[in-house]
Amino acid sequence: MEILRGFKDILPTDIKKWHKLEEIARNTLESFGYKEIRTPLLEKTRLFARGVGEDTDIVEKEMYTFLDKSNESVTLRPEGTAGVVRAYIDNHLENLPYKKYYYIGAMFRYERPQKGRLRQFHQIGVEVFGIDNPSIDAEIVHLDKTMLEKLKIGDLRIEINNIGCDRCRPEYIKKLQEYFTQHKDKLCEDCKRRLNKNPLRILDCKNKGCKTVAKDAPKITDYACDNCKNHFNNVKKKLQSLNIEFIENPYLVRGLDYYTKFVFEIITDKLGAQGTVSAGGRYDGLIEQLGGKATPGIGFASGCERLIELMDEEKELLFDYYIANLSEDDYALDIASKLINLTNKRIYVEYEKRSLKSMMKKADRMGTRFVVIVGENEKNKNSVLVKDMKNSTQNEYDLKIFLDNEVKRWL
RNA sequence: GUGGGUAUAGCUCAGUUGGCAGAGCACCAGGUUGUGGCCCUGGGGGCCGUGGGUUCAAGUCCCACUACUCACCCCA
Numbered sequence: 001m002e003i004l005r006g007f008k009d010i011l012p013t014d015i016k017k018w019h020k021l022e023e024i025a026r027n028t029l030e031s032f033g034y035k036e037i038r039t040p041l042l043e044k045t046r047l048f049a050r051g052v053g054e055d056t057d058i059v060e061k062e063m064y065t066f067l068d069k070s071n072e073s074v075t076l077r078p079e080g081t082a083g084v085v086r087a088y089i090d091n092h093l094e095n096l097p098y099k100k101y102y103y104i105g106a107m108f109r110y111e112r113p114q115k116g117r118l119r120q121f122h123q124i125g126v127e128v129f130g131i132d133n134p135s136i137d138a139e140i141v142h143l144d145k146t147m148l149e150k151l152k153i154g155d156l157r158i159e160i161n162n163i164g165c166d167r168c169r170p171e172y173i174k175k176l177q178e179y180f181t182q183h184k185d186k187l188c189e190d191c192k193r194r195l196n197k198n199p200l201r202i203l204d205c206k207n208k209g210c211k212t213v214a215k216d217a218p219k220i221t222d223y224a225c226d227n228c229k230n231h232f233n234n235v236k237k238k239l240q241s242l243n244i245e246f247i248e249n250p251y252l253v254r255g256l257d258y259y260t261k262f263v264f265e266i267i268t269d270k271l272g273a274q275g276t277v278s279a280g281g282r283y284d285g286l287i288e289q290l291g292g293k294a295t296p297g298i299g300f301a302s303g304c305e306r307l308i309e310l311m312d313e314e315k316e317l318l319f320d321y322y323i324a325n326l327s328e329d330d331y332a333l334d335i336a337s338k339l340i341n342l343t344n345k346r347i348y349v350e351y352e353k354r355s356l357k358s359m360m361k362k363a364d365r366m367g368t369r370f371v372v373i374v375g376e377n378e379k380n381k382n383s384v385l386v387k388d389m390k391n392s393t394q395n396e397y398d399l400k401i402f403l404d405n406e407v408k409r410w411l
Numbered sequence: 412g413u414g415g416g417u418a419u420a421g422c423u424c425a426g427u428u429g430g431c432a433g434a435g436c437a438c439c440a441g442g443u444u445g446u447g448g449c450c451c452u453g454g455g456g457g458c459c460g461u462g463g464g465u466u467c468a469a470g471u472c473c474c475a476c477u478a479c480u481c482a483c484c485c486c487a
Contacts, residue, residue: 002478057485061412079487107487112412114481123487190484206483255486265487276487303487326445356445364447365437375445389447 006111006119008305016316017308021151022104025124028147032139034100034126039083041106045073051082051290053257055197062109076108079256080125081283081299082290088129089292102126104304116274116306125280125301129287132296134231137262137282138238140300144266144278145244147302153268153310156277158244160264161252162232163200164224166285169260172223173199183213203251219250228261235262258283264300271306278302315367320345322363326356326375335374335384335399342407364389 003009010018026036045065052059064076077083080103087093088101104124113119126143128136141158148156164172176199184192188207195202203214224232239246246264254263263281271277280300287295321339325332336349348366350359356373363371373385384402387394397405 005478062485109486111485112483113479114483117486121487125487201485273482274486279487301487306487324446355440357443357447358439360445360447362447368447371447373445377445385445387446392447394446 004119006113008118008120014308017311017313018304020314021124021304021307021311024150025104025147028143028150029102029124029126032100032143032146033098034102034143035098037084037087037101037103038105039077039080039087039103041077041108042074043077043083043086045075047082047086047290048075048078051085051258051286052079056255056257058109058256062111064108064110078109079107080105080123080301081127081256081258081286081297084125084127084299085129085287085290085292085297088127089287089290094130094293094295099129099131100126101128114274115272116303116309118305122304123301124304124307125299127297127299129297130295131298132231132284134234134262135238136298137231137235138242138244140280140298141239141244141246141264142242144280144300144302148266148277148307151307151311153277153307155270156266156268158246158264158266159249159252160235160239160246160262161249162220162224162228162261163253163259163263163281164220164228165260168223168225168228169220172218172220175218175223176200176202179217180213186210186213200253204253214251221250231261254279254281258286258289260284262298266302268306268310270310274306276303277306277310317369318346318367319348319363320369321347322359322366322368322371323347323349324356324359324363324371324373325350326373327379329376329379331379332372332374335372338403339372339406342403343410345410360387 029036045063048063049059054060058078063078065073066075068074084101084103093099102125104122106120106122108120110119111117124147126140128140141160145158163169177195180187180191180195180199180202184195186209187195187202188205188210191202191205191207191210194205202210203217205211205214221229236246236248252263252265259281261282261284264279265276266278267275268277269275278300280298282296282298284296287293287297320343321336323332323336323339333349336347339345339347348363348368350362354362360371368389371387371389373387378384378396381396382399383396384399385394385396386402
């Protein structure tokens with residue numbers, strides 16, 4: 001039996017980093033006033049088709065979609081926003097006094113795996129509803145940046161762009177199509193395809209020929225409506241007053257249909273081709289699109305696996321006590337259960353019959369602070385032999401005194 | 412879906428013009444009758460990815476398949 005392609009086990013050797021990531025993320029999000037929400041991994045296919053956009057690659061070819069036993073088409077969530085928006089509408093969360101949410105969880109996309117890309121992956125994301133003030137755009141960038149700093153991830157750049165709204169973007173896309181159609185012969189095959197489907201993507205193409213054509217293409221700044229322009233300018237001002245450095249990238253495009261106005265990405269050069277660590281933006285039309293009242297929205301998501309890869313490994317002790325039981329007697333087990341009850345520390349009880357030498361070696365390799373050695377001698381004296389693996393000191397104690405000492409140690 | 416690279420011990424990888432399957436790390440035991448790290452000695456472990464072909468002889472050469480991986484596409 002092998003694991004599915006693009007799926008990964010997270011083993012005990014990696015779990016420390018995951019816990020740390022989740023802890024730092026939660027603390028940062030909570031300190032910014034965001035509340036956790038958990039939505040199902042499985043939703044009706046229609047939700048994503050309508051929310052993410054029928055013509056996006058995600059919906060067209062990357063979804064894990066199947067019929068359930070009542071012949072309903074269901075889909076493992078390929079992204080987090082649609083589900084949270086659905087929950088917001090379903091549960092009438094507009095009546096709650098707070099509108100800032102976050103989630104941490106698995107997403108699924110049927111893609112060819114590569115560095116920084118899996119079929120099941122995890123995202124930390126936030127969604128904010130009902131606020132169109134540009135301050136909130138700046139806040140989520142600030143929040144994202146703060147979280148990354150607390151994770152000690154450096155060498156990142158923040159890129160931002162304005163992609164317009166329902167009112168001005170269609171006009172811009174039309175102009176873009178007209179322009180690129182004139183230069184069709186210079187475009188790569190992919191971009192010829194994009195011309196009809198998603199001309200914005202041509203701006204983002206890495207092909208040299210396309211890049212030179214794109215350089216003189218119409219700019220959104222010339223077509224954006226006043227509303228979008230003002231909004232974007234205000235976001236930039238807020239970012240500046242927060243001392244957040246950013247790069248304005250007019251070619252920054254997002255792959256999901258629902259984005260409007262302000263979009264941003266946080267990018268590293270250390271992850272090969274998949275360098276986007278976080279990305280997001282505003283989606284002012286989405287909630288209405290999914291059947292709610294017209295409500296502005298904004299959010300972003302970070303890829304956990306990408307963050308994990310950028311985090312430093314920290315060596316830590318994995319166990320506080322290793323119980324080296326040299327006899328068949330229950331005396332050692334009794335000590336172990338007392339220790340667990342009294343100290344609530346991490347205690348590994350050895351059940352394999354092996355030499356003390358091999359147990360010491362094992363305790364050392366496992367990363368253990370104290371080895372509690374218990375054999376016939378100790379049992380007869382009602383004592384324990386305790387070796388401090390860090391200082392290489394060893395003492396024998398009366399059992400009662402030992403337990404008292406250990407309780408005090410961790411206070 | 413398309414292209415490149417890789418596939419040998421639990422892990423990282425050697426393996427010469429085709430000629431007995433290797434190292435380091437890890438694991439186990441001993442050196443030390445109840446004491447870790449360093450050192451020394453020994454040990455267990457292999458369908459050499461799968462299937463075909465060439466050959467007296469294939470880990471090695473050829474073909475196909477599969478998996479992994481990187482990249483494209485796209486995205487976190």
